Amino acid sequence: MNQYQAEQMFIDYFSQLGGGFTADSFASLGVSAQLCYYDKGEYLIEQGCAAPKLFFLATGLVRYVSVSPTGKAFTQSFAQAPSLAGSTRAMVGQTPALFSIEVLEPVICLVFDWAEFFSQMKNQPGFLESYCALLEALFIGKEERENSFVQLSAEQRYLQFIDQYPHLLPRIPLQFIASYIGVTPVALSRVRKKLQLSGSD
Amino acid sequence: MNQYQAEQMFIDYFSQLGGGFTADSFASLGVSAQLCYYDKGEYLIEQGCAAPKLFFLATGLVRYVSVSPTGKAFTQSFAQAPSLAGSTRAMVGQTPALFSIEVLEPVICLVFDWAEFFSQMKNQPGFLESYCALLEALFIGKEERENSFVQLSAEQRYLQFIDQYPHLLPRIPLQFIASYIGVTPVALSRVRKKLQLSGSD
DNA sequence: GTTACCACTTAACCTGGGTTAATTACTGCG
């Protein structure tokens, strides 16, 4: 994976969001990106710190995790390549990030300075529409997740997770799934036991 | 409140989002809006139905409420004028709305057809940036709410509500606040009793 | 091999909040 390939993936990713964004090359956009590598266990951004960078994951898998004042970790989401990653809040509001981004599988990514990236890209025809489409999708996702937390039991949220991310299930430790669906690993273990007792699959 | 005044409020509202959107009049935008009135108890959109309209509330107060399959109502948010209202998901995805918008205090609003509105407005300089800013704010709000549900107790969520919306507290029935913070009215009543016993304010 | 370190499970106990239902306002209405 070289920089050129990553940039091509990025352009493809953005084009398929809808919104009519197209581009031949990064050079023509006038944005500069740095190709970076992160190993499992490293962090792209850290909770409490400034996080003005936008990441485009060409390979790898990460999770967004926030730790409460009482020390409990909560996984807000997973993101697997190809995907953008970063804290919208920290980028646009220039406030400290409310979560860390932890690498679960080795990441190769492009790193942009958000302010520079946005000021360049907003003049590209179709970019803002694509970005809006992306934001809409993010928002809708959060809305659905909000509903899950309020209206579903831990068991139902686990089944929903399996349904939505079957490919992630074998790749991430159960404790992370537990922290994603908002229960303790102990509780998730109970749920799994109960499920394998009833349905025998 | 006449249509002209409402349109002026709308333009002001959009201008102050940031993003550089400005306009002299609706006429110059080429978008058509209908001025509508809704009484307390009526609905702007209804769960399960198509909801291709965007509302701009010039006066009034509404809540977004969804009812689960088991019949439990959950208040996703409140919106008071001046504010936009509508289901992003239903507008952009042309799917049925996942919630209803219920009028709590009489509403005077402008009603737009989203598809028409967006196709006209996206060509206005600065509009897309303002719309992005709006979406970012919505997304960040949901993210914070997600955190509250996972990391705070019912009591803490209630205190947070009072802190965030002190002006709404005396205006809406307790049961709606309960359904907003994700507990039953009975549980909220317990919380309030406990609070007035400890701190005497 | 053995020691150490994880991830995961299981059991025992506890608690926050749900459920049901009775009681007490508060309101508008005939």
Added chain:
DNA sequence: CGCAGTAATTAACCCAGGTTAAGTGGTAAC
């Protein structure tokens, strides 16, 4: 005025999920 109908409180009971702690693999380092 009395009588609905609705909102809020309170009490009694219940349960999903948290907490603590002990047990069971699995694997990497020595």
